[in-house]
Amino acid sequence: MNKTFIIIGREFSTRVKKKSFLLVTLLVPILFALFYAFMMWMMLRDDDQERAIIVINESALDEPLKARHNTHFTYVEEMQESAYARVLRDYYAIVRVPATVMERPEIPVYSLSQVPVELKNDLGGQVRQEIERVKRAAVIARVQFPDLEKELDATRTPVTVRTLVVSGAGAGGEDRPAIREGSSEITSFIGMIAGIIIYIFIFGYASQVMRGVIEEKTSRVIEVLVSSVKPFQFLLGKIIGVAAVGLLQFLIWIVFGTVVILAAQAFFLPDLDLESLKQGANLTEMAAASGLDAGQLAVVQNLMKTIDLPFLLEFLGLFLFYFFGGYLLYASLFAAVGAACDSETDSQQFMMPLTIVLLAAFYIGLAAMRNPETPLAFWGSLVPFTSPIVMLVRIPFGVPAWEILASVALLVATFLFFTWLSGKIYRVGILMYGKKATWKELYKWLKY
Amino acid sequence: MSFFKAEHVVKNYANHKALDDVSISVPAGAIYGLLGPNGAGKTTLIRVINQITAPDSGELFLDGKPLAPGDACRVGYLPEERGLYKKMKTGEQAVYLARLKGIPKREAIARLKGWFEKFEIESWWDKKVEELSKGMAQKVQFITTVLHEPELLIFDEPFSGFDPINVELLKREILALRDKGSTIIFSTHNMGSVEEICTHVALIDKARKVVEGPINQVREDHANNTYRLQCRHDPGFDPGEITGDEFALLSRRVEEGRLDLVLQQTTPCPPNTLLDRVLPRVEVISYQKIIPGMHDIFIRLTTNR
Numbered sequence: 001m002n003k004t005f006i007i008i009g010r011e012f013s014t015r016v017k018k019k020s021f022l023l024v025t026l027l028v029p030i031l032f033a034l035f036y037a038f039m040m041w042m043m044l045r046d047d048d049q050e051r052a053i054i055v056i057n058e059s060a061l062d063e064p065l066k067a068r069h070n071t072h073f074t075y076v077e078e079m080q081e082s083a084y085a086r087v088l089r090d091y092y093a094i095v096r097v098p099a100t101v102m103e104r105p106e107i108p109v110y111s112l113s114q115v116p117v118e119l120k121n122d123l124g125g126q127v128r129q130e131i132e133r134v135k136r137a138a139v140i141a142r143v144q145f146p147d148l149e150k151e152l153d154a155t156r157t158p159v160t161v162r163t164l165v166v167s168g169a170g171a172g173g174e175d176r177p178a179i180r181e182g183s184s185e186i187t188s189f190i191g192m193i194a195g196i197i198i199y200i201f202i203f204g205y206a207s208q209v210m211r212g213v214i215e216e217k218t219s220r221v222i223e224v225l226v227s228s229v230k231p232f233q234f235l236l237g238k239i240i241g242v243a244a245v246g247l248l249q250f251l252i253w254i255v256f257g258t259v260v261i262l263a264a265q266a267f268f269l270p271d272l273d274l275e276s277l278k279q280g281a282n283l284t285e286m287a288a289a290s291g292l293d294a295g296q297l298a299v300v301q302n303l304m305k306t307i308d309l310p311f312l313l314e315f316l317g318l319f320l321f322y323f324f325g326g327y328l329l330y331a332s333l334f335a336a337v338g339a340a341c342d343s344e345t346d347s348q349q350f351m352m353p354l355t356i357v358l359l360a361a362f363y364i365g366l367a368a369m370r371n372p373e374t375p376l377a378f379w380g381s382l383v384p385f386t387s388p389i390v391m392l393v394r395i396p397f398g399v400p401a402w403e404i405l406a407s408v409a410l411l412v413a414t415f416l417f418f419t420w421l422s423g424k425i426y427r428v429g430i431l432m433y434g435k436k437a438t439w440k441e442l443y444k445w446l447k448y
Numbered sequence: 449m450s451f452f453k454a455e456h457v458v459k460n461y462a463n464h465k466a467l468d469d470v471s472i473s474v475p476a477g478a479i480y481g482l483l484g485p486n487g488a489g490k491t492t493l494i495r496v497i498n499q500i501t502a503p504d505s506g507e508l509f510l511d512g513k514p515l516a517p518g519d520a521c522r523v524g525y526l527p528e529e530r531g532l533y534k535k536m537k538t539g540e541q542a543v544y545l546a547r548l549k550g551i552p553k554r555e556a557i558a559r560l561k562g563w564f565e566k567f568e569i570e571s572w573w574d575k576k577v578e579e580l581s582k583g584m585a586q587k588v589q590f591i592t593t594v595l596h597e598p599e600l601l602i603f604d605e606p607f608s609g610f611d612p613i614n615v616e617l618l619k620r621e622i623l624a625l626r627d628k629g630s631t632i633i634f635s636t637h638n639m640g641s642v643e644e645i646c647t648h649v650a651l652i653d654k655a656r657k658v659v660e661g662p663i664n665q666v667r668e669d670h671a672n673n674t675y676r677l678q679c680r681h682d683p684g685f686d687p688g689e690i691t692g693d694e695f696a697l698l699s700r701r702v703e704e705g706r707l708d709l710v711l712q713q714t715t716p717c718p719p720n721t722l723l724d725r726v727l728p729r730v731e732v733i734s735y736q737k738i739i740p741g742m743h744d745i746f747i748r749l750t751t752n753r
Contacts (some may be wrong), residue, residue: 014536099492177619223472224592227498228548377562431500 004237011212013239016248025249029256041071051092051119052078058099064130065095072409088112095123105131165398184397188369190315191393195365196324198389203358205246206330209239210347213338213430222430231427243324250282252325311396318395321408328389329415330354339412340442361386365393372397382407384414417441421446451476451631452497452600457506457538460491467493468655472586474600474648479626481646481663482635483742485750489655490635491528494602497633498525510600521550524598528605528635530589532577539564539573542592549596556595567617582609590618594625601625603634607641619645635724639743649742653750663742665739672747674698674738675722680731681707690725706733 015021021360051071056079057064065073073095076190079087084094093111101107104264107127109115140148163184213235337350364386372394380390381399387407391399428445449537450473459467466489474480493502497508499517506514510522533541539560545579546556556616564570567587577585586609594601606622607615621644626632636642640648643663650660679685681702692698694717698710707730713720723735740748 003548006544014533215533219534220527220529221533222527223500223527223529223531224545225548226500226521227527228520228545367556367560431495 002241004233007234007237008230008241008244011238012244014207015245017324021091021245021249025252037090052090054087054091054094056094056096057180059097059101061097061101061127061130061134062101064097064127065125072134074076075422084110093119097127101127102131117370120445124138126376127357153246176357187396191372191396192366194315194319194368194390195362195393196393197391198319198326199358199365200363201246201250201323202326202330202388205242206334208245210334210338211332211344212238212242213335213426214341214344214347215265217339217430218343231430233331233336235426239328239335242331243327246323248325257374282341284360306422315395317394322388322392322411325384325408325415329384329388329411329418330358332415332419332422335424336442339426361389365389368393378403380409387411450474451474451511452492452633453509454497455509457493457496457503457508457509459489459496459501459503465655467496467506470506470652470655470657472657474631476631477621477626477629478648479632479634480632480647481642481649482652483637483639483642483649483746484635484652488652488750489727490652491537491604492632492634493652494525494604494635497602510594521596522599524549524593524596524601525592526590526601526603526606528608530586532585532589534578536705537573538575538577538588539553540566541577542588545592546595551596555620559595560591563595567591574697583611583614586610587614590621592632594621594630597628597630599630601630601632601634605637606635607636615641639741639746642742647736647751651746651749658713658749661743667739667742667745670748671737671739675711675713675735676738677709677711677722677726677735677739678733679709679726680733681705685730689729690722692721692725694721708740 006112013208049070051066053073055065055073055075055352056077057075063073063075065244074091079094088111093109096110098104098107105128108119109123121249134150134246136149140152145151182364216225229237244370256398295442331398333354337347337354340350341347361380364376364380367374368380368390370378377390377394380393381403384407387410395404425442425445451664452474453472455471457467457470459465469494470489472480472493480491482490488601496503497514497515499520510519536544539557541545542555542560543556543610546560547553553560559622561570564573569584569587571587572580572584577588580588585673590606593603598619601622603622610618619641622632622634634646646663648661649666650661653724659669661669685707687697691711694713694715695711696714698712699708701708723732726732726735
């Protein structure tokens with residue numbers, strides 16, 4: 001046992017001492033933040049291209065298109081089609097609003113290249129609103145009802161959907177189920193982030209184990225090592241050592257993230273009382289106190305209600321379990337792959353099935369985020385090869401306890417079995433030199 | 449009293465038999481040469497002794513007791529294919545390997561410093577292994593093999609890749625280890641070094657042990673009653689006069705006034721029969737029984753079958 005600790009120590013310290021560990025640990029969160037910021041920027045970015053558009057207004061509508069930030073409209077009474085090509089040299093597009101547009105709402109847009117979707121929707125929307133306004137005005141004028149316009153406006157009612165999760169066995173037992181408020185957007189987001197992190201961790205660290213095994217095999221240092229310790233003991237030490245590296249990295253990120261969030265809160269929202277916000281305080285009052293608008297506060301409140309402490313603890317616990325469970329399962333398989341190969345390039349053949357399964361898990365996870373109740377998501381969260389990712393995506397939505405238990409039990413049983421199986425392949429493979437093993441040989445090694 | 453014993457060891461791989469009922473017995477304090485052609489099963493036997501692979505059947509004893517996993521600390525192993533972690537610093541790595549053999553960290557560092565001084569390689573301590581030349585790395589590996597002062601040392605081709613000066617250094621160290629009480633098994637294709645330092649040998653061919661014993665006795669046993677006789681050349685002397693019925697003349701050569709004869713005894717006769725016949729006739733310069741070298745025995749035993 002003592003020797004296992006020495007091995008864990010070496011696997012851990014050589015990796016942590018590498019410059020690349022520090023670099024990855026620091027760079028990944030920064031890259032993530034940058035990537036996220038870039039995505040936001042891409043989505044929110046104003047379309048900043050200046051566009052001058054000619055409108056041939058043949059209809060009775062009075063200037064149905066109004067200038068919007070960078071888009072300007074010039075109205076003309078009429079234009080020959082033969083002139084279009086010439087005009088388009090100076091203008092981005094030509095919009096014709098036909099005389100019949102009230103009866104047959106259709107507007108042709110001419111341009112040299114396909115117009116962007118946003119512009120197209122904007123043109124359609126503006127003309128639609130104008131037609132609706134005119135039609136409504138006509139109706140109001142016809143029925144002669146006092147203040148109809150106002151009355152109609154008052155009928156517009158945006159509806160807020162509050163999503164509440166009922167769990168059968170709450171604090172109050174069957175009769176008084178626990179009801180928890182949450183936001184499905186935030187739930188999906190948490191699930192997806194957790195799934196992505198698990199996927200990256202399993203892939204990254206399991207392949208580190210494989211590279212380690214191949215390195216020991218090609219440098220032949222393994223023969224000396226296994227004359228001191230049992231191969232399985234050595235493999236175990238290696239897998240645990242690499243897992244410890246992952247755990248350290250993860251802890252650094254959690255601490256880093258918490259500090260950043262707390263710092264951001266103290267810096268941007270020093271006067272916000274999160275506790276009373278969570279209790280459901282009056283948003284308008286709080287908004288006045290903190291200098292935020294009620295809409296932003298509602299988002300924060302939603303976030304706080306969705307991620308409360310019990311949920312966070314349960315989720316973190318399961319996250320760690322699935323992280324290690326999935327990692328152990330794949331790391332032992334990757335180690336067997338490493339033992340069966342002479343070099344990293346050789347490993348492709350055996351890596352392929354594992355990569356496909358992991359990728360499938362990732363995509364089932366994405367699908368589960370959209371609908372966590374499909375049979376695919378259900379089976380995906382039970383089958384041990386995909387469950388670490390898929391189950392984590394589903395958990396924030398609420399999963400029955402028996403499903404979690406079944407999934408956990410299956411994962412434990414499977415990784416024990418595969419660790420044992422991989423141990424056998426590993427034991428033989430590390431001492432086989434000179435040729436790449438075939439599937440048939442792997443099968444034979446199992447029986448040695 | 450044998451220090452290490454393997455009895456009826458059998459090891460089968462999927463397609464072939466690597467060891468077929470092999471028994472060896474290594475006396476305490478011996479330098480035991482394990483010989484055999486490539487692919488004969490030497491490496492498998494060495495791996496079995498090191499408990500890297502388990503035999504299908506057969507028993508192994510160290511110092512009279514069945515070999516147990518804990519005995520790994522009493523055995524030192526230098527594999528034929530040398531290897532260290534390339535990216536790790538030399539000193540750090542040596543300490544790691546020593547700790548795996550059960551030496552506490554501080555003790556390991558102290559002993560290693562001593563060895564590094566002895567081999568005049570102190571400056572390598574903080575160098576990565578990949579910065580060392582192949583020979584240098586082998587020196588380091590030799591040190592890590594013997595550092596825990598194992599009672600049983602196993603060297604697989606220890607001299608390959610070394611220059612003559614380092615070969616001598618290594619031989620000296622191996623003999624010194626033997627003098628300190630270690631028992632040494634070593635496998636090699638270099639028959640010269642076998643004759644030079646081995647006290648016992650075993651020859652393995654095609655998964656079976658062909659011969660085993662103290663080296664002198666093995667050579668003695670394979671002497672096939674041939675004698676070399678050198679005498680002053682005398683044109684009047686005809687070797688046929690001395691062969692009689694008991695001897696056959698294998699070769700006859702004249703060089704610088706000397707007649708050089710090789711004769712084989714074909715039927716039993718008293719020890720000095722030949723000398724008795726030759727002494728009255730011609731001036732004898734030398735007479736000796738030909739004892740074959742390990743090289744000849746190796747070739748004879750592995751090609752005859």
